Amino acid sequence: MGSIVVQEFISLDGVIQGGGGPDEDRDGGFDLGGWAMDFDAAHDRADEGGPVVIGWERGIAALLLGRRTYEIWAGAWGVWPEDAEGQMGEFTRLYNRIPKYVASRTLTEVGWRGSQLLGDDVPGAVARLKHEIDGEVRVWGSSVLVRTLAEHDLVDEYRLMQYPVVLGTGKRLFPDGFPRTSLALAETRALGSGVVISTYRREH
Secondary structure, eight states: OOEEEEEEEEETTOBOTTOSOTTSOOGGGOOOTTHHHHHHHHHOTTOSHHHHHHHHHTTEEEEEEEHHHHHHHHTTTTTSOTTOSHHHHHHHHHHHHSOEEEEOSSOSOOOSTTEEEOOSOHHHHHHHHHHHOOSEEEEESOHHHHHHHHHTTOOOEEEEEEESOOOSSSOBSSOTTOOOOOEEEEEEEEOTTSOEEEEEEEOO
16 A cells, blocks of 8 residues: 655745745745755755655655646656766656656646546545555645645655745645644654754554
8 A cells, every 4th residue: 555745845934835946936926946955055065965855765656746846847857868867867767667646627638758647536536546556655845735635634644854944935835724634753853954854644
């Protein structure tokens, strides 16, 4: 049986939008894109965070993404060269080979190989995936999808890399109205940069 694992780069005030680059996600006029990448460049010179993410991703069985995140990833990992050196090449090869499931009310087709739309009943489709897939079904970004999953008690684990920055604006992982959720702290670790990595699991 699979598990739904939400992984996020998150600010102290809970923002998960646009951490990777200035044009990654400008929804709502967000102009602070690249905040996580910029912080790492300035404060994580030893790249402590990179091996953590690599370790996480080597355990992935499938990707589960919302429409916006899917489009960002398909335009990056979906087209980048697989023979690139280092982490870029490793992740590109990995993501191209695993199944990718997309939650969207607007897309009618998905072009990244190995991708498929979940259809109208996203909670039902994800519940079936948990029974069909052996391993971790990974959610990155996808704030609207995460809320839908939480509303149907489908998230098994949250892995958060929390950055010591306050953005004051942007899409939050747990916005007002998010369903009440009880979690157990499974692991926590502080990096030399000040980033705190915490893993929370659903209480049964």
